[in-house]
Structure formats: structure tokens, C-alpha cells
Amino acid sequence: MTIPEKISCINEALGAAYPSPKSELNYETPFQLLVATMLAAQSTDKKVNMITAELxxxxxxxxxxxxxxxxxxxxxxxxxxxxxxxxxxLLAASTTLVEKFDGEVPDSREELEKLPGVGRKTANVVLSNAFGRPVMPVDTHVHRVSNRIGLVSTSNPRDTEDELMKIIPEDLVINFHHYLVLHGRYTCKARKPLCAECPIVDACDYEGKMF
Incomplete structure (x- = not known):
């Protein structure tokens, strides 16, 4: 199966499995998404949502x-x-937003990455989810799944982002990112992928498939 065929298969199958893909973080504004994403490093979305409900x-x-x-x-x-x-x-980033951006979250990666505690992945999450930009945030799920199924062959998140952006059509990028995250979170798990339940098993090159 060629890469374009693989992408088409994945997009169709995971689109059916997750018809309304979106972030599982709870937020109402770009600022709240920024805060939630900053908190999500080395934590789960469920835990973050519990904290931000009060915060x-x-x-x-x-x-x-x-x-x-x-x-x-x-x-x-x-x-x-x-x-x-x-x-x-959080305090430093909020203060910077007030002082330099009148409290509004900027919609450019360059400005976002100037905020304390904000790296490329966090900036991409905000750009994609809050502003609808076709960018590819790469977390552990996206990196693992895209390499495991044979979309890319990379050793670090930045290379994974660059390679995925080369092969995924721009109009599919936002949803495709969510598909990879959700698939990695619930089916293509790190230690024990649920291959018998996988809707994209025919498009997967993983040699350790378990049934």
C-alpha cells in the first residue's frame, strides 16, 4: 500500500470511528486552551480537566x-x-499576555513560543484547535502511531512533524492529528496495542501485530 493509499485508508476508517474529532481538553477560549495544554505535559487530559474546572x-x-x-x-x-x-x-505567561497582547493569545507560532513555558508542541495545539491552522502537534501518541503503522520513520517529534506535514494533504491535517492521538490513546496503545480491534490494521506495517 502506498503512502497516499495508506493515508486515505486511515482517514476513512478513523473518520468513521471518530466522526467529530477534537481535543479532549475542556476549554472555552484560546487562553483556556493554552493553560490546559501547558498543564497537560506529563499528565492526562482527564487530570487536567479536573484541575482546570476549579482553576x-x-x-x-x-x-x-x-x-x-x-x-x-x-x-x-x-x-x-x-x-x-x-x-x-502560567503566571509568567499570563503576565506577558497582558503586558504585550492586551490579554489575548497571539495566533502565530513565533509569538506563542515567546511565552514562558510554551514550546513548539503547545503552540501547535493552540494554533490547530483555537485558530484552525493546518499544523501537526506531535505528542507521544502521534509519534508512536505514525512510526508504528509506517507513515514515517523518525526518531524525534520534530522530524515526525516535518515528515507528516509533507505527506498529509493540508485539508486533512487538523482531523488527522486528532485521529492519530485518539487511535494511540484508545487502540494503538504503547505497551499492548489492541490489534484485533484496530480499524486500520490492513494499512498497518507493524511487525508485532497481536491478535
Missing amino acids: FKAAADAHSMSRLELDDIRQMIRSINYYNNKAKH
Whole structure:
């Protein structure tokens, strides 16, 4: 199966499995998505959603977040991994947004990556989900699945992003990213992929298929 055929098969099969693909983080604004994504590093979306449900009651936007004390943010997110650094980044990023962008989240990767605690993956998540940009955020699921099934052969997330962007049609990029994440989260799991339940098994090159 050629790469274009593989992409078409995956898009059709996972499109049927996930007809309305979207981020599983809860948010209402670009700022809230930014905060949730920053918190999601080394954590689960479920855990992040539990924390932001309370955090956003206290600070739903950059202006209100920037006025919080650092210790208050720490206390509200203390149950998440690396909460000390994440609290510092949330406060610093919110303050920067207020001072430089009137509290609004910028819609360019260059400006997003200037915010404290925001790297390329986080910037791509915001650009894709909040602003509809055809970019490819690469997390562990996207990197693992795209290599396992034979879409790419790469050793790091940045190379995975670059290679996927070369082969996936622009109009499919946003949904395709969600397909890879959801497929990796629920079917093509890291330690024990559920190959017997996989809707794209015929398009998969994984030599360790388990049935």
C-alpha cells in the first residue's frame, strides 16, 4: 500500500470511528486552551480537566490569572506533575499576555513560543484547535502511531512533524492529528496495542501485530 493509499485508508476508517474529532481538553477560549495544554505535559487530559474546572473559576482569562499570587496557583494545581514549574509558567505567561497582547493569545507560532513555558508542541495545539491552522502537534501518541503503522520513520517529534506535514494533504491535517492521538490513546496503545480491534490494521506495517 502506498503512502497516499495508506493515508486515505486511515482517514476513512478513523473518520468513521471518530466522526467529530477534537481535543479532549475542556476549554472555552484560546487562553483556556493554552493553560490546559501547558498543564497537560506529563499528565492526562482527564487530570487536567479536573484541575482546570476549579482553576478557571478563579481565573478564566489572562488578566485574572496574572493577578493571582504564585502560591495560590500552586495550591490549585498541586495535584498535577511538576506543579511548581507549571505554576510559575502560567503566571509568567499570563503576565506577558497582558503586558504585550492586551490579554489575548497571539495566533502565530513565533509569538506563542515567546511565552514562558510554551514550546513548539503547545503552540501547535493552540494554533490547530483555537485558530484552525493546518499544523501537526506531535505528542507521544502521534509519534508512536505514525512510526508504528509506517507513515514515517523518525526518531524525534520534530522530524515526525516535518515528515507528516509533507505527506498529509493540508485539508486533512487538523482531523488527522486528532485521529492519530485518539487511535494511540484508545487502540494503538504503547505497551499492548489492541490489534484485533484496530480499524486500520490492513494499512498497518507493524511487525508485532497481536491478535
